Each structure stands twice: as C-alpha cells, then as structure tokens.
Amino acid sequence: MVETIRKPNGPAVAALLSAMIGILILGAINVGTEASSSFSTSMLEVGKVWIPNAQGIGPYSGKETIMVVGWLLSWVALHLALRRKDVNLKTPTAMFVIGLVLATLFVYTPFIDLLLGK
Amino acid sequence: MxxxxxxxxxxxxxxxxxxxxxxxxxxxxxxxxxxxxxxxxxxxxxxAESSLATISAAHGTLATLGVIVGTISGYLVWRLFVGKIKAFTDLKVLSLISAIIAGLTVIIGNMIYIAYRAPGGPRAFFVQNNPAVHEIFFEFKEFIALFPFPIAVATTYIIWAYKEQLTQDRGLRSWLGIAIAIAWGALMIAYLLGAAITKLRSV
Incomplete structure (x- = not known):
C-alpha cells in the first residue's frame, strides 16, 4: 500500500485568494480612475513604464500592471504565511466569492456611477 | 486489502x-x-482586410479555443467536484492549456485595444452613436476579460500541485469548482461581448 504525504491546503488558499486580490485591486483602481482624472493620468504613467504603446492603451495599461503586481506580490506573501498551515476553507472561499462579486461591480459602469453619485 | x-x-x-x-x-x-x-x-x-487582421484573427481564435478548452475543463472539474472524475490527466493538461490561452488572449487583446481606442476606432463610434451600450457593455468587457487569467493560473497550480489529494479533499475541490465556474462565466461574457463588438464595428 502506498502512503502519500498530505500537503497542507495553505498554498492552495494563497493561490486562489491572491488571484481574487489582484482582480479586486483592478476593480478598486478602476473606481479610482473614474473618480479622479489625476489618478487616471498616473495609471497611464505606470503603464508606460513597461508596456509598449501604453499611450494607445491609456490608463488601462496601468490598471493591468497594478493588478498583476498586486496579484503576484500577494501570492508570494500569502504563500510564505500559509505554506505549512491547514486552513478551514469556509472563510477564504467566502472571501474569494465576495471579493470577485465586488470586483465585478467595480468594473460595471452603472454601479460606479451609483457609487460616485454621478 | x-x-x-x-x-x-x-x-x-x-x-x-x-x-x-x-x-x-x-x-x-x-x-x-x-x-x-x-x-x-x-x-x-x-x-479580412484590416491592418490588424492577423492579430484580430489570432485573438478571436485563441478566445474560441479558450471557450472550448474552458468548457471541457469545467466539465472535468464538475466530475472532480462530485468525486467521480476519471480523466484527471486530461484535467491537468487542459487546465494548463486554459491558463496559457487566457494569458495569450489578454496580451494580444492589448494590441487590438490600441486600435479599438484610436480616434475613429470602434470605441469612438460607440461613444458617438450609442454611449449607453459602450458604458454598460463594452467598458465592462475590457475588464471582465482580465478575470479568467489569474484564476486559471491559480487553479492550474492547485491541480498540478495537489493532484490525487484533490479527490480526497472535498473543501478544496469545491472551491476549485467555484473558481473555475466563475472564470468560465467571465470568459463567456468577454467572448460574447467581444463577438458583439466585432459584428457592430470591428477594428
């Protein structure tokens, strides 16, 4: 009989939560750019740092950049924090779903208008 | 025994x-x-004749492949979710292909987005002729299309790292099923709205 060593679920929690965090950051930044034109300009400057033809893509380039950076950094941080832990999955699963619902609302223009009182 | x-x-x-x-x-x-x-x-x-024809065709083909592969992966994850998966190797391979396709589609989509936003491009056309459609649907499409990539990478990592353990871990495989269902939903929204843009005013 082959015995397999059970891996703690912490790394899996880190992977899924960090994906949600990256996407939620994207949504939050999108609301920020809708609220402030100077913030929107700063997002374009972020995109220009590394994306070719970022000027043509506009502030979207910076939003993508921050999403990817936020996703990967939070993955590293959460992985280091949870890599040897077993976590009750109910709370992180709920956080994952709620985070993605919020992120979806944050990129939906009618909701942003409602949020900003436009 | x-x-x-x-x-x-x-x-x-x-x-x-x-x-x-x-x-x-x-x-x-x-x-x-x-x-x-x-x-x-x-x-x-x-x-077609557009200067972006090759890139657009690659974007559309990858997105279509993503929908096909994502749908099959979704079915296999459903089998995993109910504890009756028989084709785990297929799920491993298809999840990896899904993640690669999701990433490539976003990268190529960026190239098309430049033409989409250019003066006289589809975005200007929609803003001028039907701003409500632009704001409600096509602005939404730009962002929802980014959702599947990080989720696909995370779920692929879990499928490859945990493999046989997933069949024993109901909580984790349930979360995996939820994550892939959300990614598939986002992919379908982006795909259908992308097709709508192409039909109404292509780059």
Missing part, C-alpha cells in the same frame, strides 16, 4: 490515456481543422 486507485484510474481499473496521447490527439485535431479551413475558405477572406 483494498486496491489503491490513483486519480488517473477509475473504480473499474481503467487508466486515463497518458498526457502525450492527449497532446497528440489535440495536435491532430488542430491540423485537421487547419486543413478544413484552408480547403473551404481563402486565407485572405478568412482574415
């Missing part, structure tokens, strides 16, 4: 085809489809 069964083996002892076989079948199916396309439509007509 009960017989140990791995994720590649079902209760009757049938074993999944190995990953190389799956890839060979995929390769042959792709070559077959390319031959059908080549024989039934001139390539120039297939790509």
């Amino acid at each position: 009960s017989k140990e069964t791995g994720p590649d083996e079902d209760r009757n002892g049938s074993i999944d085809p190995p990953a190389p076989s799956t890839l060979v079948v995929w390769g042959l199916a792709t070559i077959f489809l390319l031959i059908v396309i080549g024989l039934t439509a001139p390539f120039s007509v297939f790509l």
Whole structure:
C-alpha cells in the first residue's frame, strides 16, 4: 500500500485568494480612475513604464500592471504565511466569492456611477 | 486489502490515456481543422482586410479555443467536484492549456485595444452613436476579460500541485469548482461581448 504525504491546503488558499486580490485591486483602481482624472493620468504613467504603446492603451495599461503586481506580490506573501498551515476553507472561499462579486461591480459602469453619485 | 486507485484510474481499473496521447490527439485535431479551413475558405477572406487582421484573427481564435478548452475543463472539474472524475490527466493538461490561452488572449487583446481606442476606432463610434451600450457593455468587457487569467493560473497550480489529494479533499475541490465556474462565466461574457463588438464595428 502506498502512503502519500498530505500537503497542507495553505498554498492552495494563497493561490486562489491572491488571484481574487489582484482582480479586486483592478476593480478598486478602476473606481479610482473614474473618480479622479489625476489618478487616471498616473495609471497611464505606470503603464508606460513597461508596456509598449501604453499611450494607445491609456490608463488601462496601468490598471493591468497594478493588478498583476498586486496579484503576484500577494501570492508570494500569502504563500510564505500559509505554506505549512491547514486552513478551514469556509472563510477564504467566502472571501474569494465576495471579493470577485465586488470586483465585478467595480468594473460595471452603472454601479460606479451609483457609487460616485454621478 | 483494498486496491489503491490513483486519480488517473477509475473504480473499474481503467487508466486515463497518458498526457502525450492527449497532446497528440489535440495536435491532430488542430491540423485537421487547419486543413478544413484552408480547403473551404481563402486565407485572405478568412482574415479580412484590416491592418490588424492577423492579430484580430489570432485573438478571436485563441478566445474560441479558450471557450472550448474552458468548457471541457469545467466539465472535468464538475466530475472532480462530485468525486467521480476519471480523466484527471486530461484535467491537468487542459487546465494548463486554459491558463496559457487566457494569458495569450489578454496580451494580444492589448494590441487590438490600441486600435479599438484610436480616434475613429470602434470605441469612438460607440461613444458617438450609442454611449449607453459602450458604458454598460463594452467598458465592462475590457475588464471582465482580465478575470479568467489569474484564476486559471491559480487553479492550474492547485491541480498540478495537489493532484490525487484533490479527490480526497472535498473543501478544496469545491472551491476549485467555484473558481473555475466563475472564470468560465467571465470568459463567456468577454467572448460574447467581444463577438458583439466585432459584428457592430470591428477594428
């Protein structure tokens, strides 16, 4: 009989939560750019740092950049924090779903208008 | 003593085809489809006349492939979710392909987005002629299209890292099922709205 060593679920929690965090950051930044034109300009400057033809893509380039950076950094941080832990999955699963619902609302223009009182 | 069964083996002892076989079948199916396309439509007509025709065709083809692969992966994750998966190797391969396709589609989509936002491009056309459609649907499409990539990478990592343990861990495989269902939903929204843009005013 082959015995397999059970891996703690912490790394899996880190992977899924960090994906949600990256996407939620994207949504939050999108609301920020809708609220402030100077913030929107700063997002374009972020995109220009590394994306070719970022000027043509506009502030979207910076939003993508921050999403990817936020996703990967939070993955590293959460992985280091949870890599040897077993976590009750109910709370992180709920956080994952709620985070993605919020992120979806944050990129939906009618909701942003409602949020900003436009 | 009960017989140990791995994720590649079902209760009757049938074993999944190995990953190389799956890839060979995929390769042959792709070559077959390319031959059908080549024989039934001139390539120039297939790509249209726009300067971005090749990139647009690649974007649309990748998105279509993503929908097909994502749908099959979704079904396999459903089988995993209910604890009856027989083709775990296929799920591993398809999840990896899904993640790669999601990433490539976003990268190529960025190239098309420049033309989409350019003066006189589709965005300007929609803003001028139907701003409500632009704000409610097409602005939404730009962002929802980014959702599947990080989720696909995370779920692929989990499927490859945890493999046989997933069949024993109900909580984790449930979360995996939820994550892939959300990614698939986002992919379908982006795909359908992308098709709508192409039909209404292509780049």
